[in-house]
Amino acid sequence: MSDPAWPPLNTLKTGLACRCPRCGQGPLLKGFLTIREACTECGLDYGFADPADGPAFFGMSLVGVVGMALFMWFEFTVHPPIWVHMVVTLPLLAVACLAVLRPLKGWLVSEQYVHKAAEPEFTSVGAHGEGSPWKSRDPR
Numbered sequence: 001m002s003d004p005a006w007p008p009l010n011t012l013k014t015g016l017a018c019r020c021p022r023c024g025q026g027p028l029l030k031g032f033l034t035i036r037e038a039c040t041e042c043g044l045d046y047g048f049a050d051p052a053d054g055p056a057f058f059g060m061s062l063v064g065v066v067g068m069a070l071f072m073w074f075e076f077t078v079h080p081p082i083w084v085h086m087v088v089t090l091p092l093l094a095v096a097c098l099a100v101l102r103p104l105k106g107w108l109v110s111e112q113y114v115h116k117a118a119e120p121e122f123t124s125v126g127a128h129g130e131g132s133p134w135k136s137r138d139p140r
């Protein structure tokens, strides 16, 4: 299944480190969240990589659950005034959401590469199946 020249790598290790899913060496991202065009080490074309809103969704979910648990623990044990939450809790939640975006994007791209995830390809057979091979056969 996989190319013998590139043995499969651990998607968590390469993804969370934002490295190339094929060689594990080249950087996956340039800037904060922009995916490079190709790997600088092995030349893998990153054209397949499109995690869309996945990193944001998983990031918000993860930080939402963990952050809410920490928020509740902080609220019920320390009983801080509301301004403390505005100054401490809210910025921490925002920073945590941003901090998990890069690793999650790298991980999702690695999973896309390993599982060969791509847009589905359909060919139309027409409204009544005129283009379908089984319809064009002679019934006799």
Ligand SMILES: [Zn+2]
Binding pocket: 020, 021, 022, 023, 024, 025, 026, 039, 040, 041, 042, 043, 044
């Ligand atoms: Zn590479």
